[in-house]
Amino acid sequence: MxxxxxxxxxxxxxxxxxxxxxxxxxxxxxxxxxxxxxxxxxxxxxxxxxxxxxxxxxxSFTDYDVFTAPVWVGLDNYARLFTDETFHNSARATLLYVAINIALQTVLALALAVLMHRLTQSTFIRSVVVMPYLVANVVVALVWFWMLDFQIGIVNEGIQALGGHAIAFFGDETWAIPTIALVNTWRHLGYTALLIFAGLQMIPKDVYEAARTDGASEWQMFWRVTVPLLRPVLALVFVITMIGSFQVFDTVAVTTSGGPGDATRVVQYYIFDLAFQRLDFGYASAISVVLLAVLGVIAAVQLRLTRAGESDLN
Amino acid sequence: MTSHTHQPRRRFRRTAASVIAVAVTVTLAGCAQAGTAEGAWGEAGELSYWMWDSNQMPVYQQCADDFELLHPDITIAIEQYGYDDYWNKLMTSFVANSAPDVFVDHSSKYGDYAERGLIENLDPLINAADIDTTRFVDGTLELWQGRDGNQYGMPKDWDTVAIFYNEDMTTDAGISAADLAAMTWNPTDGGSYEQVIASLTVDTNGVRGNEAGFDKTSVETFGLGLDDSGGGYGQLSWSMLAATTGWTSMDEPTWGSTLNYDDERFQDTIAWWRGLIEKGYMPPLAQTVGASLSTQLQAGSYAMVTDGAWNINTFDKLQGVNLNTAATPAGVDGERASMFNSLADSISVSSTKKAAAWEWVQYLASTDCQQVVAEAGVVFPSISSVGDDAEAAFAETGFDIDAFTTHIDDETTVLFPLSGAAVEINAVMTNAMDRVLSFGLDPSDLTEVNERVNGLLNDY
Known part of the structure; x- marks a missing residue:
């Protein structure tokens, strides 16, 4: 002593x-x-x-075609943004895509994560859930492209067998963006669910035990315990998936290439189109900068609103 | 305590950094400053040769082997990339000063390279080598003369379009090959071309398009297939019809100064063509996103499609379907018409072995190499004298190859319309034509669109 x-x-x-x-x-x-x-x-x-x-x-302040030196044009590229109908349209298409993709993906992933958390500890099921994410994006897009084909796709065969009319999923202007959003939701759902699941595992078990002792139902525990304690993780997932969502490109590139008309010409695809097809790197850069600014603001606002850095656990 | 107050900020900063990182991946840049060095006229060494068509690779490998025997100090390294990657790779290779010495070029693309001084003007070389330019099929050389009149490629092949049809379906409909060969077309009632299309269209109850009780809302087989709206060219969709009305897409065959999409003859053609959708003889545009023309033909969804000579082998390989070819219909002027295009070999200005590259390009366009190409039956060679060998090789597919060559014999070809600002114009036209074909715009609205594209052409 x-x-x-x-x-x-x-x-x-x-x-x-x-x-x-x-x-x-x-x-x-x-x-x-x-x-x-x-x-x-x-x-x-x-x-x-x-x-x-x-x-x-x-x-973004220049006129640049890669082969010749950039020429300074000041704010011309940014001024052009205001009158460029194609850009406005691509912004609308992207927002619609993000809205459908994020809303659906977050809700379904949360549901899936909670189910996994409350019902099973099986590593096998966790692996199965994350499987679509392991398949390359382009492959996922192509497989769905074929499955959803109007004339020879298996999904439409199924719809017709059930007595419905075939749907031009990628060809119809109203369906194209929702279809692409759903395909990507399918691919990212498992991964997002796994991120949320990791957050769920950080919530101490005794909180649930205490809640149960107080006579809370599963539904009440979800809203009063899980969601508040999961908030920082949810915020992070939200920011990450939304930023990824705004940058949708490959699915569009291998399926519709921006069509029909300009229905799926999302911002990233438009940037690619301008830069690499039309060699208009200056204007393409200006749009990229705008996208960067928009994403920066969205991320900042989201993190502020959801107080992502603080946890209710301490 | 301090660590607790620090954490949010730090994490925020990290997230903000990753935001920037992710968002900027496409902010491009990073590319080296402007660049293509003026190369050199080296006469020996290894030449890189790029092409995109894997079907043609064995043929050109043969040419390369033969060439290397003649020129022991030159070796040819062929590299093949799929068509879509090809142009991006080519562009970045120019920027990085690692462009291939020689590459297969496309008529719709070379203008961009020529005007930026990336590909060699071949005129002085052709003159110095005293090449007999009359040996080329008419039109092939013209397609490779840039806006400045200089020759930017040595033509290697040519193509026209024709109808591929399902022989079992035409037999069922009582249409003979002779009937198809005799088809006529006009924009008012579509002529016998429309009657053929109608009788080949079958609904899910087995009723044909020209019979009473045809249900156009439930079509099993469309008489005429559709791939896309054709954009500003309509190579496989409407060009072979519009060209018979006397309409031309520009005031000049190539490098014109005004576009003619406001012409009534063009708009009437489009109106008739899109009418096929309303009649249920051709699928709506929305249904065509996805499987290719050949797949649809194979699946029995289409009875006839118009496609290019470069796809003859693709159609030949289709299993489980009995196909043949027919020429496009004779139109308003009583003649047939087909768009005519040609691929060529271009030499990079930045090549350090341009003398050797020119030897190789000459060889590619020589009778020796073209004979090999002809006998393989993959494309129509650019040299007239070996045309018969190519026809004989193609005839082995069982297709009526006359359907393609008749346009050369009868001089009914229309040159692929080369213009300045081509990519921009085609982007606007594709959007507009898509909307016309999905009934969002009327054909007469193309007059306004024409003003826009003419503006693009004038600003160029």
């Missing part, structure tokens, strides 16, 4: 200034270790994200 109390006093009293220096040295060493660890990704970030962003912002 006495030795125990002695040890700290003997080492502590004279070594005080020394330990402070040690501590500082340790912190400094830790900083270098930390820097060493993040250096590779920092380099990647600087080379592949930061520099292209800066250059993209610069190019």
């Amino acid at each position: 006495s030795t125990l109390t002695l040890t700290p006093t003997t080492t502590d009293a004279p070594a005080r200034p020394d330990s402070k220096r040690n501590h500082r040295r340790a912190v400094r060493r830790q900083t270098w270790v930390a820097i060493a660890f993040i250096a590779p990704s920092l380099l990647g970030f600087a080379v592949f994200y930061f520099w292209p962003t800066v250059r993209g912002i610069y190019l």
Whole structure:
């Protein structure tokens, strides 16, 4: 007992200034270790994200076709945005896509995650749920494209067998965006559910036990316990999926290519179209910058509103 | 406590950073500054040669092998990329100064390269080598003369369009090959072409389009297939009809200064053509997104489709369906018409071995190589003298190859309309034609659209 109390006093009293220096040295060493660890990704970030962003912002003020030097045009590209009907249309198409995709995906993923959390601990089921996410986006898009084909797709065969009329899922202007939104919901649902599921597992079991002792029903526990405690995770999932959703591209590229008419010419596809098909990199960059600003604002607002950094657990 | 107050901010910053990161991946840039170096006229070494059609690769590999025997100091490395990747890859390779020395070029694309000084003007080379330009099929060289009149490619093949039809279905409908060959068309009542289309259309009750009780809301087989609205070209959809009315898409065959989509003859043609949808003889545009013309023909959803000579082998390989070909109908002027296009080989300005590249390009357009191409029966060679060999090879498919070559013999071809601002114009026209075909616009509304595209052409 006495030795125990002695040890700290003997080492502590004279070594005080020394330990402070040690501590500082340790912190400094830790900083270098930390820097060493993040250096590779920092380099990647600087080379592949930061520099292209800066250059993209610069190019948005120029007329640039890749082959000849950029010509400074000031705000011309941004002014063009206001009169460009195709851009307005693509913004509307993208918003519609995001609304359908995010609403459905979040609600279904939450339901799926809660079901998994409350009903099963099976790793097998968790794997099955995340399976669609493991298939490449382009493959998912193509498989659905064929399954939903008007004339020879199996889904329409089924609809007709049930006595309905075949639907031109990708060909009809009103159906095209919802169809693409649903295909992507199908693909991302499992992954989103798994993210939420991870959040659910962080909620201590005793909270549920306490709730049950107080006579709460499953439904009440969901709204009064799960949802409030899940809020930070939900906010993060929301931000991540929404940013991803705004950037829908590959599904459109391999199915409708922006058609019919301009019905599915979403912003990202329009950017691609302008830059790589029409060599109008300046204007394409301007739209990219606008998209960047919009996404930045949306992310900031969402995180503020949902107080993502705070948890009710502490 | 401090760590607690710190956390939100830090996490927010991290998320904000990832927002920027993700959003910017497409902000492009990163590309090196403007760039194609002026190459050099090296005479030996390895030449890179790009092409997109995998069907043609064995043939051109054969040509390369033969060429290497003649020129021991030059080797040819053929690289093949699918059509969609091809142009993006080519563009980035130009930017990165790693463009292929020689590549297969498309008439709708080379204008962009020529005007940016990326591909070599071949005129001085052709003159110096004293090449007999009369050996090429008419029109092929013209398609490769840019807006400045210079020659930017050595033609390697040509194509026209024709009708592929399901022989069992025409037999059932009592239509003979001779009937098909004798088809006529006009924009008022569609002529015998429309009658053929009507009788080949069958609803789910087995009633034909020209019979009483035909249910156009429930069609099993459409008499005429539809792939898309045709955009500003209509190569496989309406060009072969519109061209018989005396209409041309521009004031000049190529590189014109005004577009003619406001012409009544064009709009009447489109009105008749889209009328087939209302009559139930052709599928609505919405139903055509998805499976290709050949797949639909194979599935029995279409009885006839119009497609290009480059697809002869694709149709030949279709299993379980009995197909043949027929020429497009004779139109208003009593003649048939077909759009005519040609692929060619271009040399990159940035190549360091341009002398060797020119040797290779000359060889590709020589009788020796074209003979190999002809005998393979994959495309129609650009040199007239080996045309018969190609026809003989193609005839092995069992298709009536006359349906394609008749346009050359009768001089009823219309050059693929090359113009400035082609990509922009086609984007506007595709949108407009899509809307016309889905009944959102009337054909007469194309007059207004024409003003827009003419504006694009004038600003160019």
